[in-house]
Amino acid sequence: MNPDAHATREAAYTPYHPAWYRPHMSVFWWLHKGPYAWFVLREMTSVFVAYFAVLLILQLRALAEGPEAHARFLSRLASPGFVVLDTIALFFVVFHAVTWFNLAPTAMVVRLRGARVPDWAIAAANYAAWLVLSLAVAWLLTRG
Amino acid sequence: MGEADVRAVDVDRPRSPHVAARLPPGVRARRPWAPLLWALFSAGGTIAALLYPVHLLFTGLAFPQGWLALPGHDALLGLARHPLSRVYLFVLIAVPLFHWAHRFRYTLYDGLQLKHLARPIAALCYGAAVVGTVLAAYTIWRL
Secondary structure (H helix, E strand, C coil): CCHHHHHHHHCCCCCCCCCCCCCCCCCCHHHCCHHHHHHHHHHHHHHHHHHHHHHHHHHHHHHHHCHHHHHHHHHHHCCHHHHHHHHHHHHHHHHHHHHHHHHHHHHCCCEECCEECCHHHHHHHHHHHHHHHHHHHHHHHHCC | CCHHHCEEECCCCCCHHHHHHCCCCCEEECCCCHHHHHHHHHHHHHHHHHHHHHHHHHHHHHCCCCCCCCCCHHHHHHHHHCHHHHHHHHHHHHHHHHHHHHHHHHHHHHHHCCHHHHHHHHHHHHHHHHHHHHHHHHHHHCC
């Protein structure tokens, strides 16, 4: 059969299909440049967010079980392993907060009387809210 | 108009529900869940940024290490049982879980180049967030 006869009908006949050029990329591509590493580090903060959410559920469960269960829970958190883990988690959660607030002006464009609110003002509002809410939570948790 | 004439478009970001509502006839969103999942990611990220550092500092370090005296068990339980506290605790736990699900999903795609496992990864991440949300609701309900 003449291939050209088929090609005129469907216009899809390719005798020599070109091979795709796909360079292999290492799984550790993000270690090659500083900004890439920071990007992946920022993305990894979500793991510690999830860790703390689970920790909160466990604490509430211990709290509901009674004073002994809650005391046991807290003494377990005082063990060296958890202290190291929670210190690392605190670093990552603070890192998440700082990168999140610094990105807020890009994600949230606010207009006031026709003019765009400057980036620094939006970031500053976020940091102020962070401070106020942290103080409020600290006061609620320690006043009893 | 037949199904074949309907053009699928990508609609992301929170502003998309309005965009999706204004889509011309013959056009549908390719991933109708994307705007909701992005909104949950965004809200959860904000909640985690504002409140997780202080909670982690107190729960993970200050109280267990004895830097600060923990309020009595009854006082803490009383505080947690307040209706407003229950709502607060539920939001504090559940919404950041969806932030994690969304971000971790894309971390796995990009970091480990697992694009071909897109569906199972998404199901696993959002599924885990749903399980965590149900556990949180149950735990807070039983306080």
